[in-house]
Structure formats: C-alpha cells, structure tokens
Amino acid sequence: MRSSNVTLKSIADRLNVSVTTVSRVLNGKSDRYRISKETQELINTAAKELSYSPNQLARGLRLKRTNTIGYIIPDISNPFFSSIAKNVEKSARKLGYSILLCDSEEDTKIEENLLQLMIDRKVDGLIISPVGLEVNHLRRIAQKNIPIVLLDRYFPELNLPFVTSDNYKGALEAVNMLIEHGHKRIACIQGLVNTSPNNDRVRGYIDAHKTHELSVDKKLIVGDSFGEENGYIETKLLLKQDDPPTALFAVSNLISLGAIRAISEEGLKIPDDISMVSFDDQPYSRFLSTPMTTVSQQNSQIGQIAIKLLIDQIESNRQLEPKGIFLPTRLISRDSVKRNINLGIKAIG
Amino acid sequence: MRSSNVTLKSIADRLNVSVTTVSRVLNGKSDRYRISKETQELINTAAKELSYSPNQLARGLRLKRTNTIGYIIPDISNPFFSSIAKNVEKSARKLGYSILLCDSEEDTKIEENLLQLMIDRKVDGLIISPVGLEVNHLRRIAQKNIPIVLLDRYFPELNLPFVTSDNYKGALEAVNMLIEHGHKRIACIQGLVNTSPNNDRVRGYIDAHKTHELSVDKKLIVGDSFGEENGYIETKLLLKQDDPPTALFAVSNLISLGAIRAISEEGLKIPDDISMVSFDDQPYSRFLSTPMTTVSQQNSQIGQIAIKLLIDQIESNRQLEPKGIFLPTRLISRDSVKRNINLGIKAIG
C-alpha cells in the first residue's frame, strides 16, 4: 500500500513515448536531444499532474552518486558540536547535499562500524570528527579514495585534509594571560588524551610556562575526557591537593561546567578563591555566576569550510592535495580571572 | 577509480556459483535452501577475504526498505533539540536504522522541500519537529501512509501520533508558583506563536491566572520566536512599560538567555528586581549568575519514545492508531524567584 509509484515508465506508458524521452525531458535535456515542443509539453504536464519525483535510490545506483554526505560526530548533544553541525548541514543543503548523521559516542569501535555503514550507503563523501585515538580505519578509507575531511580533530601522521581551530595558539594565549596575572600554579584539566585538540591545547599550556620560565608541575595536568563529569571529579581532587592551584585552565566547555560545580560545592568563589579560563565560548558563558573568560572558536566557519573542502573534492573528482586549515581563536576576557595577589608582583593591564 | 566493487556477482564468478546462491548464503538463508556445507564455506571465506559488504542502494531499491529514518528539526544548534537528537540517533542506531538529518530553520517552505527530498530518498519513516504553522504538507504525507511521528510540536487537528512534554501542566505549575509568591504582574515571553508548545504554555500561563482569579493583562504576553534575540528585545520593552512586571515567564531556554541579557543591561538583578522562571532546563541553568528556576523536560525519553513509536509502525507495517504521548515536566526550584513583597501577603512555603 505504502507507495505512490509514479515512475518514468508510468508516465511513458500513459503518453506512448519511451522512458528515455521522459527521462530526457525531465532532466532538462530536451534541447540537446531536440525533443519536440509538443512532447515536452505533454511530458511536463503529465509529470506535474502526477507530481512525479525521481526515486533517488535508483538514480544513485545508476549514477554512483547520491548527493549525500556522511557525517560522524562524537557527541551531537555537546553544544560545541551541535553548533558546528548546524553549519555543516546548512552549507551542505545549500549545495544540494543531504547529511547522514551518526554519533560515535567517542567510541572508536562504533566509529569504525559507522564508517562502513556509510560506505555501504554510498555517501559521496565524509565529514568526520573522529574519536581520534585510532587511525587505521581512517587510513583504509583514504586508500579507497573516498573524499573525506576531518573536522576539529586531525592526525598529524595522516595525509588527510582537515579543518580545526588553532588550539595551540588559543591555549598559549589563555595560559599566558593567566601567568601574566601572577598565577604560578595553574591546573590544566584536559579532555580525551591523545586527541589533537587536547594535545595542542596542553602543548600550549606547557609552552606558555616555558615562555615565562615557569616549571610545569605534572600533578597539575589531570583529566581524560571532554565531559562534565571529568571536570567535576578532577576539580574536586585538585582542590584537595596540598598545594592547590590558584587558577584553572579547562580544556572544554563541559569540563568547565563540571569544574564550576565542584568549586561551588567546596564553598569557593571564582575568581576570588580560584581563577579560571575555559576553552569554547557558549551563549551562556557570559551569564554564568561569574561570567567566564573563554577561548572562542569560529564554529560557524569551521563547518562551512569543511563542507566546501569536501564538495570541492567530490565534484572535481580528484583527491585534494591534503591540507590542514587552522582557524584562529579569540580570547574573550570576562570576570573569571583575577590577579594573583599572593605573589602577583608584576602588574598588568 | 573511486570504488572497490566487490559484488555478489564478482564473488559468484570467482567461485563458479550463481549470484543467487551467494546472496542466500550471505543472508543466512543457507539452511532454508539446503546449501551444502562446502559451498557455504567457500562463499563465506571469499566474502570475508574480499571484505564484501552489500550495496545498500541496490538493496533498498529491490526491497523498498532503506533502514533510514528522515529527521527534520527546526534548529539543531538549539541545545533543547540537540539533546533530543542525541537520543533519537542513538535509539535508531541500536535498532538498526540510520538518520538522515535536516534542519528546517523554522521555515515551513524549507520543511516542505525537505519532506519531499526524504520521500524521494525512500526513508522508511519520518520523525519531525515541524515548524508548526502549516499542516497541509504533513497531511499529504499522512495520506501517503508513510510512517511518521511528530516530536515536540503536534497538531490537534491532525490525526498523527506525537510525543511531547505536557507543556500545559508545566507552564501551569510554574506560573502558579509565581502567583503564590505574590506576583500579580507576570509577563509571558512566548515563542513561535500558534505552535503547540507555545500555545500550551501560554494556555497554562493564562489558566494559572484564572485559577487564582487574577486577570491577565494582554500587554504582558509578548514575543514571537523561541530565539535569544526575541527574549532580549521583548524584555527590553517590558522593562520600559509604565507598570513593569515583577516576574517573567520565559517560554524557552534561549528566550531566557536573551531576557537575562536585557535585565543585566538595565542594571537590574534577578530575583531582587524581577523574578524569573524559564522553560527547558539546561546543564548550565544552575550555574547562571542567578541559578535559574526552570521547567525541565525529559529530553532523553522524548527521543527514545518517538523512535520506538516510529519503528513499531514501520515494522508492523500498519498505521498506528495515532495517539499522542505527553511526558510530565518537573519544576526545578532555584534562586530566580523571590516573594513579591509589594503585595505579597499570602505567605507560602
């Protein structure tokens, strides 16, 4: 029951023409094949009347082209990813592509299955924010010459185009600022370890110390996930240390939410008792009980650029010489950082 | 270049058997067709060796079944929708379905096109959070007997299954509480007018007044979109009124963010100068400068139930007797509501 089934054939039969002709007219190739005005008329009106619409499955099978893009994200409910997803979908749609969306739940195994699933569904290309701990499944894709663009997370050792924020510089700038405000014990609550955004941000954190000839206390680099829970737990522990940090560098928006929870539970105040800066600006960041100083990423550009890169690749039918694109971040100063008076001699700003 | 193309045929040729046999074995129908153990072996190993994986386009064309669900949302970057999307995708994936995701940008025209696009792609069913102002395109779908479930927004006049929060009761409870705290001039900043969640919430707002034999000042019901901007603008205007409200009922999380911005710009404090309660709890709600009293919805259940309902419909191959499911909300009290001392005589809690 469930089908309308107006096909090229049904139109052809009804008008006593061949499916070829119908196909040609309906695909705007009337001129190239010099189809008579009358048959054009006939076919067009019939198609409209029956509200014909081509079966994209059949079309895709024949053409080896589906106009759909596979999109794999580690967590669509994370506002960072969903704001990017918005622009990925929108840009794709404007260029005539649809999005097959899957969530890998930060699980490499799931990601791997999803990848196969998308290949089987014959997507024209892939945008993926990989979990980032394993490369081999991605390398396999690359070898199959399926157009692909990595988003947010990349692999230095892998020759694939990617677009991401300049996480290193963003972190460097943020931690520099903290140090210049007199902080010497700055904790870094990291996300998923060995993931490029994480590594780059931690590297920025460390280099900021080096620049200021400050040693890094390894015990102050903690955590292992981009989630809220991680921020909460690690902050709890940090605050219990013998020599607790005077400032916190939270590597993601969710981490900082967890950190805030822990800090307030301990009856402490930001920035009076502890200063804080967080990666990822969010619409609510400025309205938090202490408006948060953040490192803001260009979420809308990231998605757009990734799609453009990918569709270029698809439509030019050539492998892109793989290049990585780093987008600059912006440090947004609000109220969560205070000069550290204990030792804060060097006045600033 | 771009293809591996291990097909049933290529396996069949290599082993000198028919594609039929290969198909049967690989689909686990060996027993039913009494395929010999040897050929089974042969085929299975060959398939593994070549890492065969069926072309889902071909399969879908033949079977008229794609195991994909079309999902249309008005704004994936809205954390309310993205948290639902998380569970829609996850539940679908667990049951063997993929999600074709599109964003209608709260635009009926786009929504209509998207609907056709999904039908052409032969999705097995549809989950849609419709814009909600127009019904006809949805009615048309219903008539085509394509399984569909409405999410968040529904149409009383339309016989389609839906799942949504009990917006009426949620609003009723919230505004009741405000009134019982002595507020008599409560503004309601609404979302997209004539949309079911909006209408139900506004109705709750009005009925709360009726219950307490309080008249409703129409000038206090303002706004026209679920976005942040709307919250900002309307709050600005409200605060300039001759007899400004002592409390605000914001119909969405984004609206409340806008309202907060306006309130703080005017140098006012929540709840000292104005009380506030907002629909939609978010992870950050408790950390706002004034922890926000909210009406919390069961986002994860909503998505799950919608998918279950839809897949039931798909796999039972029958139209569901369309029923609407309303999920209860929960009022989370925090610090954004204060007893109104001006006239607040009736003490409470």
Place this chain on the structure above:
DNA sequence: ATGAAAGCGCTAACAG
C-alpha cells in the same frame, strides 16, 4: 542443493 530470469527505477550508449 542450485540456477536462470525477472525486475526494482533510473540513465546512457548506440542506433536510426
């Protein structure tokens, strides 16, 4: 226990 053939709906090569 296995295969041949038809067909899902479409496009393209070739033919006139």
Place this chain on the structure above:
DNA sequence: CTGTTAGCGCTTTCAT
C-alpha cells in the same frame, strides 16, 4: 526527434 538495449547490485520466483 525518438527509441531500444543494457546494466547499476540486489532479491525472489520458479524451475530443476
């Protein structure tokens, strides 16, 4: 100016 034919990769009916 139009049509015939083949085929994309798969499943299923009907035969044997």
